[in-house]
Amino acid sequence: MSERIDVRKTYKLYIGGKFPRSESGRSYEVTDAKGRFLANAALASRKDARDAAVAARAAFPGWSSATAYNRGQVLYRVAELLEGRRTQFVSEVAAGEGLTARKAEALVDASIDRWVWYAGWSDKVMQVHGSANPVAGPYFDFSVPEPTGVVAVLAPQNSSLLGLVSVVASAIVTGNTVVVVASERSPLPAVTLSEVLATSDVPGGVVNILTGRAAEVAPWLAAHMDVNAIDLAGAPVDSVTDLQVAAADNLKRVLLPRLDDWTATPGTERMFAMLETKTVWHPIGV
């Protein structure tokens, strides 16, 4: 019996709940840590980024106004689906990051747990980050966190699933919608995540995933006037300043890359960075 020829995969982008090819028609070869072919991935262009931003904007009103409980339910359901794809993620992480199966398993487990951790924040963040404010007058005054809007996320280059999950879940749990640029070298966990999301209850457009080169797409997202914030976690090191400058055009909230240990317990910083605080005053009288 001859060896079976495998069906080589050419993955697409994930925009607005659909899987389009790059409008540029381009794709690139994804290889494992040793350079062996894994799959073809779409090479996103600036126009794909534009389309993704439009899709994210369209999804924002619905997602941000869903109840916190509902968002938590929807995200927990994603964790269940992630668990179902555990084996696939392990092999993708192992191949992409050049890890042993054991190490990859640990990372995938941590990723799923991370997703669950953030899902649980949905209906706590307002209590933790909001306040009733004791003003000196006959007013009821309270402050609530609200999602900042459309967030461009440059996913970490070297933590293809745990890093990805950390930057995506922290942004969407509070009601933001995201345009994610996946790890250029190891995009397959992101592609699989998009397949998970597509079969989950997360509305189309809440998470949009672009594969390709951050260096090419990021400047367009950083300068995009309808993007409210940008997470530079996976930005090319030499472009961080330029991206920050571009982000100033509409005063995006910018989360700078840090020397993140993605396995460490995340704080609330990343979540809070993508929140606005709204303060509401009302007189108290009869």
Added chain:
Amino acid sequence: MVATTAPPPVERVAPQPPWAAGLSDVTASDASLRRFLHGLPGVDQVGAEARATMLATRSIKTVAKAWAIDLAITMIDLTTLEGQDTPGKVRALCAKAMRPDPSDPTVPRVAAVCVYPDMVPMAVQTLSGSGVRVASVATAFPSGRASLAVKLADTRDAVTAGADEIDMVIDRGAFLSGRYMQVHEEIVAVREACGNAHLKVILETGELVTYDNARRASWLAMLAGGDFIKTSTGKISPAATLPVTLVMLEAVRDFRDTTGRQVGVKPAGGIRTAKDAIKHLVLVNETAGDDWLDPDWFRIGASSLLNDLLMQRTKMATGRYSGPDYFTLD
């Protein structure tokens, strides 16, 4: 089902006066009256009080202060409404009303003397020809808890005795329980009983509690034909406050805009100092405007206020502070 007491029979409902032509539907039924009153814009307590507080910071000095003090004197309804009132007390008060400061003939006389109905004859006799009017409370003042027949008799008694002005109280119980038509019809009936006397309608805003109620009661009293709306009896605290006077001034302003008829305002109770009085005049000036800066359209029900105005007046004239020993205690 809870049985409700039928409202007392009303003697007669006056025909609609011409100014109310545009509002004739309003008082056609209890329901329409209720819809109208509840359709008036609400009053935000905090906002109204903030506005009154801000206006109270106006600094009235020198010539403006002198002008305001004299105007305030001419607007006073000099009042005694005590169980211990006697003809002697009323006579003394009338003397004070006509000539507030015996040592200074430039001090103007007050607008009116306000007494209980049985004291009206004494007041009329003493004030005769002075230009100071006689105002009498009536309608079972201050509670108003009597039958309409008694209230009307009380009113007629005062009018017959020569009162120029009648200060009636509304039925706050009826108002608070939503029987607006009953309140309306009572005012109309008292208005009838007044004949040529002017009618001031006391809302007793301290018992109505909310500014929304003060605004509704103001409109109700104006719709029923009151010549003045008055804050309080002076027997309930709080009496006249700056914000409640503000709300009532807004009501008379808006009522004139709607109907063309001007109605006066009388804060009463708790205005004891020249400073308080001037704050009220500032409210009038910046809310209803010039047309109300006149004793025909704005009165202050008070007793001890007069002496404080006189002391301030003397201070302005002499440059030194005066003391109560230099003014008569009537």
Added chain:
Amino acid sequence: MAGKKFDYAPAPESRGIVDLQPAYGLFIGGEFVDPLDGRAFKTVSPATEEVLAEISEAGPRDVDRAVVAARRAYERVWSKLPARERGKYLFRIARILQERARELAVLESLDNGKPIRESRDVDIPLVAAWFFHYAGWADKLEYAGVSTASSGPPKPLGVAGQIIPWNFPLLMLAWKIAPALACGNTVVLKPAETTSLTALLFAEICQQADLPPGVVNIVTGAGETGSALVEHPGVDKIAFTGSTEVGKMIARSTAGTGKKVTLELGGKAANIVFDDAPVDQAVEGIVNGIFFNQGHVCCAGSRLLVQESAYDEVLTSLKRRLGTLRLGDPLDKNTDIGAINSPEQLGRIRELSDVGESEGAARWSPPCELPDKGFWFPPTIFTGVSQAHRIAREEIFGPVLSVLTFRTPAEAVEKANNTPYGLSAGVWTDKGSRILWMAGQLRAGVVWANTFNRFDPASPFGGYKESGFGREGGRHGLEAYLDV
């Protein structure tokens, strides 16, 4: 309509309480020093154009001196001081501010042109309140909830460079300095060039409070001084309140430096009046929203959105109310509208108002006599304004109200949010559920419902979108000055 019979006599607050010096130095390292380049400029009273004093212009070398002084104070004194003691210095300053309130109010009105009623009743009481509030935070930072598992206990940033505008000179100083010091930072603050005087009096108060030298440094000057401060490598944090244009410049020039930045910028707030609003209070709120401080307020309610069914009633009441506004001498206790802060600002207000007219909006002002000297602009409303008009989109920063209409709550929200800004909004309605719905829909950092232009040190303030980022006030305001 008001004021014909009852003519309020002038009631000026006495200037005697203010001891103006002919010239002021820079406040560096706890002392007033001359600028190294010896440059100076004059500050005038905008109400009379009288020269009040000569102010030093800090050059880059002066800014450097100030930053060095702040760094030294940070490292040697302030960061080593127990938090409790830091707090006590702030309490001490707060008390002195209260004791010298009248002096500060008069000086503020003289230099800025704002009515004494506002500086006396709003600005200065809030200044003291701000210091009191943050004084108490100094030794409670670990309870503020800003530190997280990843960042450990709260730590100060170091030296904060702070640049403030001319509209609320001392209040903006308080918004900046009080939280910065409470969190353990030292500061170099640059007041606006037209309104330096109260900041310099504040420097004296720091001396009076025996605040360690260098903890607070005040460098006076204009844009160049500000740039030198922003670009100084020894500064760890930039806090700026001012125009969106300059805010963007700061965001660009600090890119890549790792400096923490908070920006409180422009606005074009919608003040939305529904037909069931408490009309008299709504009219007061509209007036307070746009004519408070001559409209020199970043969160001013400069766009009035009136429900069409209430348009006539609201406009009639509003115009009548404008007729009672008293414009004139800022030191007169009865003045409602003071002077425009500078000829440059007056020029901008005039220019945009002329644009409003040429674009077809109808301009109206109450009969209003303007003083001969000084910089003045009458309270003005434009009706017939559409979203496309420049006066509905650009921040005028003056006493000019653009009136638009809407028919449904959704349309009101759409119009209110249709701007790159997102600082504040107002909603007027008696319906509670609608207030909460509107508050949720409006993309603005502060929503005033049935009130407007209220401020409190316990209440976080700051913008969405191009109105900036970061919050000032309350627990949230600490984050700007902590390394989290």
